[in-house]
């Protein structure tokens with residue numbers, strides 16, 4: 001038989017070869033795939049609290065909005081701030097909470113009856129910023145003035161200058177969430193009440209704090225002893 005090789009034959013051979021190569025390539029993947037209806041649910045066990053202090057703390061984590069007038073001893077405040085965003089690996093200057101690209105852009109401002117301070121994790125210091133009780137300005141809810149401490153999480157956008165505004169806010173919000181959860185867990189461990197808050201008059205608070213335009217208030221968090 002006289003096989004006539006023309007462009008159409010070549011194209012057909014190429015298409016068949018392509019399909020064969022494609023099938024050979026996806027064959028190994030199909031070994032690990034099952035149809036959705038064949039996939040069985042995995043029954044999980046209840047949390048095993050015994051001997052696991054972290055699970056025991058998580059079982060008690062909650063928000064509370066009532067605070068007694070008792071102040072926080074300095075050692076409790078120190079431990080809380082270290083738990084929040086302290087340096088846990090001095091050799092690399094890294095922290096108890098993760099931060100996107102290790103930017104460490106969140107600063108923790110601390111308000112007490114004595115005034116406003118900035119947490120300096122490197123020198124274990126609360127640096128004085130304002131000698132005035134501004135706790136009541138850290139939120140729009142009445143209880144905030146009663147909490148012994150109100151933390152204000154402020155993103156330093158100057159450390160994020162290569163990122164778009166959308167990404168800056170996304171990273172800053174996520175990074176604040178990790179810090180806030182550390183504070184929640186420390187508060188459970190010490191019998192303290194706490195609530196993280198977005199309800200803030202940011203413009204008024206930024207003004208009284210003397211923030212730069214490239215500093216953004218993300219959230220605040222009230223902390224104190226519960227009412228007995």
Ligand SMILES: Cc1cc2nc3c(=O)[nH]c(=O)nc-3n(C[C@H](O)[C@H](O)[C@H](O)COP(=O)(O)O)c2cc1C
Pocket residue numbers: 061062063064065141195196197198199200219
């Ligand atoms: C991003 C964020 C913003 C919040 N803002 C406020 C707030 O402004 N005021 C407040 O009382 N609680 C606030 N909360 C606390 C939530 O209301 C609380 O976490 C929620 O009701 C669930 O309760 P739980 O923390 O006890 O599980 C906020 C929580 C988050 C995560």
